[in-house]
Amino acid sequence: MSSPRPETATPFYRQTYVQVLVAIALGALLGHYSPAFAESLKPLGDAFIKLVKMVIAPVIFLTVVTGIAGMPHLNAVGRVVFKAMAYFLVFSTLALVVGLIVANVVQPGAGLDVDAATLSTKEIANYASKAHDMTLTGFLLDIIPDTVVGAFTSGNILQVLLFAVLFGISLTLAGERARPVVDFFDALTTPVFRLVHLLMKAAPIGAFGAIAFTIGRYGIGSLSNLLYLVATFYLTSLLFVVVVLGTMARIAGFSIFRLLRYLKSELLLVLGTSSSEAALPSLMEKMERAGCDKSVVGLVVPTGYSFNLDGTNIYMTLAALFIAQATNTPLSLGEQIALLLVAMVSSKGAAGVTGAGFVTLAATLSVVPSLPVAGMALILGIDRFMSECRSLTNFIGNAVATIVVARWEGALDRGTLAATLADRTDGVQTSNGTSLNHGNATP
Numbered sequence: 001m002s003s004p005r006p007e008t009a010t011p012f013y014r015q016t017y018v019q020v021l022v023a024i025a026l027g028a029l030l031g032h033y034s035p036a037f038a039e040s041l042k043p044l045g046d047a048f049i050k051l052v053k054m055v056i057a058p059v060i061f062l063t064v065v066t067g068i069a070g071m072p073h074l075n076a077v078g079r080v081v082f083k084a085m086a087y088f089l090v091f092s093t094l095a096l097v098v099g100l101i102v103a104n105v106v107q108p109g110a111g112l113d114v115d116a117a118t119l120s121t122k123e124i125a126n127y128a129s130k131a132h133d134m135t136l137t138g139f140l141l142d143i144i145p146d147t148v149v150g151a152f153t154s155g156n157i158l159q160v161l162l163f164a165v166l167f168g169i170s171l172t173l174a175g176e177r178a179r180p181v182v183d184f185f186d187a188l189t190t191p192v193f194r195l196v197h198l199l200m201k202a203a204p205i206g207a208f209g210a211i212a213f214t215i216g217r218y219g220i221g222s223l224s225n226l227l228y229l230v231a232t233f234y235l236t237s238l239l240f241v242v243v244v245l246g247t248m249a250r251i252a253g254f255s256i257f258r259l260l261r262y263l264k265s266e267l268l269l270v271l272g273t274s275s276s277e278a279a280l281p282s283l284m285e286k287m288e289r290a291g292c293d294k295s296v297v298g299l300v301v302p303t304g305y306s307f308n309l310d311g312t313n314i315y316m317t318l319a320a321l322f323i324a325q326a327t328n329t330p331l332s333l334g335e336q337i338a339l340l341l342v343a344m345v346s347s348k349g350a351a352g353v354t355g356a357g358f359v360t361l362a363a364t365l366s367v368v369p370s371l372p373v374a375g376m377a378l379i380l381g382i383d384r385f386m387s388e389c390r391s392l393t394n395f396i397g398n399a400v401a402t403i404v405v406a407r408w409e410g411a412l413d414r415g416t417l418a419a420t421l422a423d424r425t426d427g428v429q430t431s432n433g434t435s436l437n438h439g440n441a442t443p
Helices: 015-032 035-039 044-067 073-106 125-133 136-142 150-151 158-201 203-218 227-252 258-264 266-272 278-287 294-307 310-326 334-347 356-367 372-376 382-409 414-422
Strands: none
Touching: 015 035, 015 203, 015 266, 035 044, 035 203, 044 125, 044 150, 044 158, 044 203, 044 266, 044 414, 073 158, 073 294, 073 310, 073 334, 073 382, 150 158, 158 278, 158 294, 203 266, 203 382, 227 310, 227 382, 258 266, 258 294, 258 382, 258 414, 266 278, 266 382, 278 294, 278 382, 294 382, 310 334, 310 356, 310 382, 334 356, 334 382, 356 372, 372 382
C-alpha cells in the first residue's frame, strides 16, 4: 500500500484573499481608465452578493437550530442573547460617542460655508421617504414573519433568527423524539457549508465588478472636494477598531491584529463589495473554527448584523455634525446629546434596509429640526466610498463581539482560539483537501 501524499499548502495565487486583492486592484484600474465599460460590470458584483444572500438564511437556520438543540439548558439561550444585547448597546453607544468627539475636535465641515437653501433634495428624496416610514415599533413587528416560508424569502435576517430560535427550543423540549430531526439538520450542515465554499470561489469576480462600478461611476476625483471628511471617517473607524475593540480583545485574551489577519479574506471581500453580508456565512464558520460554540455563533453573529453597527454609528454622528458645520448650523451640547439618543434608536430601525447607513442618517436628521436634511446632498456622492469603511467596521465589531460573548458564556475554547489566530495559513486547504487550521470547523 502506497503512503499518503505529504500535505502541502495551497500556492499563494490560489488563496482567496490574494485573488480578491488582485481583483480589487484590477477593478479600480479599469474603473479609472475605462469608466463607461466599468459601470456595465455592476451586475457582476450584484450577482455575487445575491448568491451569498441566497445561502444566508439556511446557514443561520441550521447553525442556530443545531446549536440550541445541543445546549444542556434552555436558559442558556436567554443568557447568551442578554449578554450579546448588553454588549451591543455599550459598544454601539461608544461608537456614536467617538464619532461625536472626533467631529467636534477635527471639524471636517468647518469653512465650507454652504447655503442649505441652494442644495438640491431631488437625489436624496428616496432616502428621506424611507427614513420617514421607519419607526421602532414597525421594526419590531417586522421581525415576526407573516409565514414560516416568508422568513426565508424576505431576506430579513432577524425573521430567520426568530424562527430558528423558536424551532430550536421546540426540538429541545421534544427530547429524544426529535433526535432524528436534529441528526438530519446536523448532516445537512455539511453540504450547505460546502455550497458556501463553492460560492466563495466567485468572490474575486464579484469584488472586481463591484469596485470597477464604484470607481467608474463616481470616479476617484469625486473624493477631492470632500476628502477631509472621508479621511476623518476612515481614521476614526481605525481608531475605534484598534483602541476600543483592541482593548476589549486584549481583556478577552486575544489580539485584534491576529484576528484581522485571520479574517483577511473576508475583510477584502467586504472591502470589494461594500457589503458585510457577503462575508456573513464565512464569518460564522470561521468563528466556530476559532473555538466559539456553535450556539453562541448562531445567536450573536446574525443579531449583531442588525444591532451591532459600530461603523454605521460612527458615520451617523460624524456625518451629522459635518453637515451642521458645513451649513453653519450651530448645535448646542444638549442638541448633540439629543442627536446621539435619536441615532441610538434609528440605527436599529434601519437594519435590513438597502443603503442602511444613508437611510439612518436621514432618519436622524429628520428628528433634529435644527439640522437641514438637504445637507445630505453634500455627502451623497461620496457615500459609496464611505460605505466600505462602515461595512468593514461593522464586520470587525461583530467578530470581536462573538468571541467576547462566547468567553463570557464559558463557550470558548481558548486553546483553539490561540492556535487558530496564531496559524498563518488562514484556513487554506492542503493538496489532499484537508484544512491546515485547528478548531471545530464544519468539515
